[in-house]
Amino acid sequence: MFKDITLGQYYPGDSVLHRLDPRTKLIGTLAFIISVFIFHTFPGYAVATVFLAAVIWLSRIPPRLIFKGLKAIMLLLIITVMFNIFLTPGEIVWSWRFLKVSREGLSLSGRMAIRLTYLVTGSSIMTLTTTPNQLTNAMESLLRPLNRINVPVHEIAMMMSIALRFIPILMEETDKIMKAQTARGADFESGGIIKKVRNMIPLLVPLFISAFRRANDLAMAMEARCYHGGGGRTQMKPLRYAMIDYAAFVILTVYLAIGAVFRIVGI
Amino acid sequence: MGIIKALGLVFDYLKYDEEGNVEDTQRAIDDVSLDIEEGDFIAILGHNGSGKSTLAKHMNALLLPTEGTMWVEGIDTSKEEKLWRIRQKAGMVFQNPDNQIIASVVEEDVGFGPENMGIPTEKIWKRVDDSLKAVGMLSYRNHSPNRLSGGQKQRVAIAGVMAMRPKCIVLDEPTAMLDPIGRREVLDAVHELNREAGVTVILITHYMEEAIEADKVFVMDNGKVVMQGSPREVFSQVETLKSYRLDVPQVTELAYELSQAGVKLPQGILTIEELEEALCR
Numbered sequence: 001m002f003k004d005i006t007l008g009q010y011y012p013g014d015s016v017l018h019r020l021d022p023r024t025k026l027i028g029t030l031a032f033i034i035s036v037f038i039f040h041t042f043p044g045y046a047v048a049t050v051f052l053a054a055v056i057w058l059s060r061i062p063p064r065l066i067f068k069g070l071k072a073i074m075l076l077l078i079i080t081v082m083f084n085i086f087l088t089p090g091e092i093v094w095s096w097r098f099l100k101v102s103r104e105g106l107s108l109s110g111r112m113a114i115r116l117t118y119l120v121t122g123s124s125i126m127t128l129t130t131t132p133n134q135l136t137n138a139m140e141s142l143l144r145p146l147n148r149i150n151v152p153v154h155e156i157a158m159m160m161s162i163a164l165r166f167i168p169i170l171m172e173e174t175d176k177i178m179k180a181q182t183a184r185g186a187d188f189e190s191g192g193i194i195k196k197v198r199n200m201i202p203l204l205v206p207l208f209i210s211a212f213r214r215a216n217d218l219a220m221a222m223e224a225r226c227y228h229g230g231g232g233r234t235q236m237k238p239l240r241y242a243m244i245d246y247a248a249f250v251i252l253t254v255y256l257a258i259g260a261v262f263r264i265v266g267i
Numbered sequence: 268m269g270i271i272k273a274l275g276l277v278f279d280y281l282k283y284d285e286e287g288n289v290e291d292t293q294r295a296i297d298d299v300s301l302d303i304e305e306g307d308f309i310a311i312l313g314h315n316g317s318g319k320s321t322l323a324k325h326m327n328a329l330l331l332p333t334e335g336t337m338w339v340e341g342i343d344t345s346k347e348e349k350l351w352r353i354r355q356k357a358g359m360v361f362q363n364p365d366n367q368i369i370a371s372v373v374e375e376d377v378g379f380g381p382e383n384m385g386i387p388t389e390k391i392w393k394r395v396d397d398s399l400k401a402v403g404m405l406s407y408r409n410h411s412p413n414r415l416s417g418g419q420k421q422r423v424a425i426a427g428v429m430a431m432r433p434k435c436i437v438l439d440e441p442t443a444m445l446d447p448i449g450r451r452e453v454l455d456a457v458h459e460l461n462r463e464a465g466v467t468v469i470l471i472t473h474y475m476e477e478a479i480e481a482d483k484v485f486v487m488d489n490g491k492v493v494m495q496g497s498p499r500e501v502f503s504q505v506e507t508l509k510s511y512r513l514d515v516p517q518v519t520e521l522a523y524e525l526s527q528a529g530v531k532l533p534q535g536i537l538t539i540e541e542l543e544e545a546l547c548r
């Protein structure tokens with residue numbers, strides 16, 4: 001049942017976006033998120049919308065999938081909008097008993113809604129077009145300067161990629177143990193929350209024991225294959241910027257420049 | 268001196284109490300001496316807890332001897348500055364295929380060893396291609412290891428070791444968790460590496476049938492090497508093997524029972540064909 005779980009939500013494909021270097025996509029997403037905060041007027045948002053629409057079109061991903069990510073934040077979105085509408089003081093345009101809606105509140109909540117939606121959509125496009133491993137590699141490569149202040153960047157990235165490999169295995173194992181314990185009369189379904197948590201013990205104990213054994217075995221296997229940390233290591237698939245990445249950076253710069261100009265001119 | 272040589276090897280596991288003082292020692296290897304020739308296919312047999320895995324871990328410097336010395340290709344394994352060279356020369360494959368595959372894509376896992384050794388990128392690709400081809404897994408290079416069968420995973424693990432271009436590979440019960448088909452696949456791959464690439468193979472196993480195909484068999488009991496010789500020499504001593512709580516291959520067992528019952532048969536029959544021929548004579 002857990003076998004088909006996909007981490008992140010990679011959508012395999014061969015679009016321009018899929019072929020971009022993961023670092024480009026990571027930087028691009030960050031830049032886009034910053035841009036929706038720079039833009040604060042409706043002409044500005046129009047530019048962001050065009051940019052986002054173009055990216056979605058380039059990614060060749062069914063828009064249905066992209067907007068699925070929005071469902072998860074629907075509640076957060078509604079609460080944010082409500083708070084902003086009703087609690088922002090200013091020129092009252094509508095009131096009913098203690099509820100007051102101000103012009104400022106409307107425009108602020110509209111902006112918040114757009115920002116949140118674009119932020120989530122933008123990052124979904126990144127995770128849909130990039131495998132978790134590529135993302136890990138990109139992060140390792142971009143954060144490498146932090147090595148100088150003794151942040152163990154390589155080790156963190158290695159931990160992340162091992163976690164990615166073992167999560168499906170442990171999920172499957174959980175499933176197996178659950179079935180085995182159910183066959184022995186364990187009950188994971190009924191009872192209140194406290195009873196349910198207590199019932200988890202026969203599941204968690206074997207799971208932890210197995211996870212520690214796996215960790216021990218894996219450490220030994222890695223050592224046997226000459227692993228000794230990040231120093232002196234080469235890469236089988238080093239990240240390399242190609243022409244499309246430089247092109248992407250140019251487009252990104254132009255886009256951010258428009259945002260800056262709009263902001264200065266005050267459109 | 269052969270590729271792997273041990274002289275008076277002793278190893279104690281230490282047990283610690285809460286304060287970190289040594290509370291107890293458990294002797295896992297007790298005065299073992301052996302000499303393995305380059306290019307040989309060696310099988311190591313022994314009952315549970317006889318010290319096989321502990322011995323194997325010495326061949327890769329994962330453990331260092333308490334007493335005595337272990338040499339790999341003439342290098343003393345306790346020389347710390349030679350550690351990575353030793354681990355590259357003597358690769359190791361473990362029992363559980365899931366717990367030794369590191370990457371989420373087959374080819375990246377095979378490249379892991381060469382990456383650690385600092386091999387340049389283009390050469391890593393060549394090594395990955397060669398080793399995947401050698402174990403017949405080239406067409407699976409872009410697959411996720413989670414979707415492979417046990418035998419396929421174990422062949423990927425072997426390819427991962429081969430990509431380091433070792434002289435010798437130590438396999439600690441690589442087939443214990445596999446079904447008969449998977450076992451056959453893995454054994455065939457290992458035999459092929461031994462024949463074609465001339466890699467020295469040290470195979471630890473619980474299956475007597477796997478030991479028949481070896482050049483030489485070592486039997487361990489209670490931390491000691493108690494028997495060694497060709498499979499025929501070892502398996503002809505049915506009584507001695509039983510005293511070490513080991514079985515003999517089924518055919519050998521049958522021939523032994525028959526000769527006990529008065530049928531005239533030579534000792535140390537290993538295959539069905541041999542038995543057939545001896546009976547028809």
Ligand SMILES: Nc1ncnc2c1ncn2[C@@H]1O[C@H](COP(=O)(O)OP(=O)(O)OP(=O)(O)O)[C@@H](O)[C@H]1O
Pocket residue numbers: 280281293294295313314315316317318319320321322
């Ligand atoms: N990490 C450890 N700490 C303490 N004692 C250990 C440890 N590993 C093994 N031993 C002990 O050392 C002895 C030899 O163990 P070893 O694992 O080498 O046997 P083995 O022949 O590989 O057995 P098996 O066939 O079960 O794999 C056993 O008595 C075992 O209990």
Ligand SMILES: [Mg+2]
Pocket residue numbers: 319320321439
């Ligand atoms: Mg063992």
